[in-house]
Amino acid sequence: MNPGTAALRAGWSRGVIELRQSFTNGAELLSHLLWPVLMLTAMYFMRDTTLGGGLLLGSMALPSILGMNAALGMVTMSQLLTADREDGTLLRAKATPHGMRGYLVGKVVSVAGGLLADLAILLLPGLLLIDGLAVGSPDSWLTVAWVLALGMAATLPLGAVLGSVFPSARGQGLVQVPVLGLMAISGIFYPVTALPEWLEWVAQAFPIYWLGLGMRSALLPDAAVDIEIGDSWRHLETVGVLGAWAALGLAVAPVVLRRMARRESGSSVAERREKALRRVG
Amino acid sequence: MKTAAREETALDVDGLRMRYGTVDVLHDVTFQARQGEVLALLGPNGAGKTTTIEILEGFRTRSAGRVQVLGADPAQGDERWRARVGVVLQSWRDHGKWRVRELLAHLGGYYAAYSTAAVRRPWDPDELVAAVGLTEHAGKKIKTLSGGQRRRLDVAIGIVGRPELLFLDEPTTGFDPEARHEFHDLVHRLAADHATTILLTTHDLDEAGKLADRVLILAGGRIIADGSVAELARRIAGEDEVRWTRGGERFTASTADSTAFVRGLFGRYGEAIGELEVRRASLEDTYRALVRQSEDAAGVGR
Numbered sequence: 246m247n248p249g250t251a252a253l254r255a256g257w258s259r260g261v262i263e264l265r266q267s268f269t270n271g272a273e274l275l276s277h278l279l280w281p282v283l284m285l286t287a288m289y290f291m292r293d294t295t296l297g298g299g300l301l302l303g304s305m306a307l308p309s310i311l312g313m314n315a316a317l318g319m320v321t322m323s324q325l326l327t328a329d330r331e332d333g334t335l336l337r338a339k340a341t342p343h344g345m346r347g348y349l350v351g352k353v354v355s356v357a358g359g360l361l362a363d364l365a366i367l368l369l370p371g372l373l374l375i376d377g378l379a380v381g382s383p384d385s386w387l388t389v390a391w392v393l394a395l396g397m398a399a400t401l402p403l404g405a406v407l408g409s410v411f412p413s414a415r416g417q418g419l420v421q422v423p424v425l426g427l428m429a430i431s432g433i434f435y436p437v438t439a440l441p442e443w444l445e446w447v448a449q450a451f452p453i454y455w456l457g458l459g460m461r462s463a464l465l466p467d468a469a470v471d472i473e474i475g476d477s478w479r480h481l482e483t484v485g486v487l488g489a490w491a492a493l494g495l496a497v498a499p500v501v502l503r504r505m506a507r508r509e510s511g512s513s514v515a516e517r518r519e520k521a522l523r524r525v526g
Numbered sequence: 527m528k529t530a531a532r533e534e535t536a537l538d539v540d541g542l543r544m545r546y547g548t549v550d551v552l553h554d555v556t557f558q559a560r561q562g563e564v565l566a567l568l569g570p571n572g573a574g575k576t577t578t579i580e581i582l583e584g585f586r587t588r589s590a591g592r593v594q595v596l597g598a599d600p601a602q603g604d605e606r607w608r609a610r611v612g613v614v615l616q617s618w619r620d621h622g623k624w625r626v627r628e629l630l631a632h633l634g635g636y637y638a639a640y641s642t643a644a645v646r647r648p649w650d651p652d653e654l655v656a657a658v659g660l661t662e663h664a665g666k667k668i669k670t671l672s673g674g675q676r677r678r679l680d681v682a683i684g685i686v687g688r689p690e691l692l693f694l695d696e697p698t699t700g701f702d703p704e705a706r707h708e709f710h711d712l713v714h715r716l717a718a719d720h721a722t723t724i725l726l727t728t729h730d731l732d733e734a735g736k737l738a739d740r741v742l743i744l745a746g747g748r749i750i751a752d753g754s755v756a757e758l759a760r761r762i763a764g765e766d767e768v769r770w771t772r773g774g775e776r777f778t779a780s781t782a783d784s785t786a787f788v789r790g791l792f793g794r795y796g797e798a799i800g801e802l803e804v805r806r807a808s809l810e811d812t813y814r815a816l817v818r819q820s821e822d823a824a825g826v827g828r
Contacts, residue, residue, distance in 0.1 A: 248639035255635040266623045334620040341636045342609035510585035511615035
């Protein structure tokens with residue numbers, strides 16, 4: 246077998262193993278379940294609140310939250326990368342032939358797999374609890390599929406870039422603040438049209454809004470389009486913006502990752518460990 | 527294929543320099559290692575051992591000098607080269623959630639494509655687990671291993687691809703005597719059965735003497751001695767220590783020639799000398815004397 250192909254296969258099995266690990270240990274299993282349970286509880290209590298036009302807040306929020314979750318894969322990716330630099334996992338990959346390739350494939354598989362699992366954990370009970378979703382046709386699921394695929398292509402490379410740029414778990418905290426801000430203005434919990442126009446524009450520059458919109462377009466009845474900007478699902482624009490982020494991420498990520506990997510050495514890992522220990526002690 | 531003649535020198539380092547900002551960490555490091563040789567790089571903390579080994583591993587870019595590792599410049603080493611080199615760093619904490627055998631089987635997968643008739647790659651995970659004495663821990667999560675077990679796993683990962691050249695950076699730090707003994711056996715087997723070239727760093731001279739065919743002493747960024755343990759002991763006369771009492775008072779002196787010193791002592795004081803004790807310079811003392819000399823020389827140069 247060609248060594249590069251062998252590394253792809255190793256990467257795939259690596260991702261599967263890591264995915265299994267994240268569903269077989271208590272702490273991580275809790276984090277997989279906690280968020281969906283909280284969200285579902287909130288949605289259950291606001292299931293009768295209407296947004297006007299007969300649209301229920303709960304049914305609008307479910308697809309939006311699915312979209313947001315997918316976008317949060319970016320944060321997960323970035324955190325995992327930072328953690329793997331700190332404990333030497335990345336250096337281990339560097340010391341292995343084609344190890345970086347295997348490592349990245351594994352990371353994409355485990356993060357994407359984790360996202361899909363999280364989506365299912367939220368969506369399946371959601372379908373039972375929340376009324377007013379239009380999920381009968383295959384079209385809906387086709388849209389879910391392409392929005393998710395494109396959304397991950399847009400956000401995961403970005404996450405890898407962020408994870409490479411910030412040297413420590415501490416720096417990662419800084420990444421979360423703007424992401425939380427974006428979540429607030431991206432039309433997840435209430436329609437983006439309720440915001441001042443300049444905020445609308447900010448939201449539309451980033452993938453979270455478009456992932457939410459794409460999911461709503463897949464799972465809500467056609468009438469729900471009335472509360473969206475321009476009364477349209479804007480699929481073309483969705484593809485445009487997410488595609489642009491994906492292109493940007495895929496162009497920048499290899500360069501940044503390579504630069505970061507080049508700097509990794511035993512002493513840099515040891516140095517970060519000492520720093521971390523000093524912080525704790 | 528490369529010719530056998532070219533392969534005979536596994537490591538060839540000539541005039542290696544490393545500079546961080548304005549500080550020279552390595553001044554002029556020059557040494558070679560033949561294929562199958564076990565080399566110990568010995569030196570005090572901060573002497574540049576880790577820097578040297580990281581440059582040879584291809585993890586750090588040197589400032590100047592010529593470096594050939596298995597016939598290639600490690601700064602440009604490709605994946606094929608990488609597959610022939612095993613690396614055990616000072617401290618790993620990675621893959622804590624993985625299980626011992628699982629990780630070895632996974633990492634071995636990357637080497638399968640580099641298997642040749644002469645060198646079967648990778649090492650079978652069960653055999654490898656047994657070789658490093660972790661069989662009863664094979665199914666354990668890595669983060670639950672003790673320090674010594676974790677270190678043995680690190681060595682196992684370092685050799686999973688059956689490397690032709692293995693770097694061990696302070697491999698036995700934190701080992702109890704038993705674990706140390708087992709580890710020494712493992713290194714001997716690697717060198718004897720698999721003709722693996724090994725470069726290890728340590729500050730334990732006793733360990734260097736037990737494991738290495740040849741010892742390099744690195745101090746102040748230079749190789750200050752290079753030879754077998756016996757050669758080093760012969761070449762560099764250490765200082766013996768002489769203790770005695772005279773008139774109820776205790777005396778201690780260091781001397782290169784203890785026999786002549788004691789003769790002089792008796793010539794002068796005769797029967798007044800009591801409780802005479804002569805401690806011959808050990809290799810340890812030789813090493814310390816060497817390091818001290820090089821540090822003094824550096825101090826004068828400054």
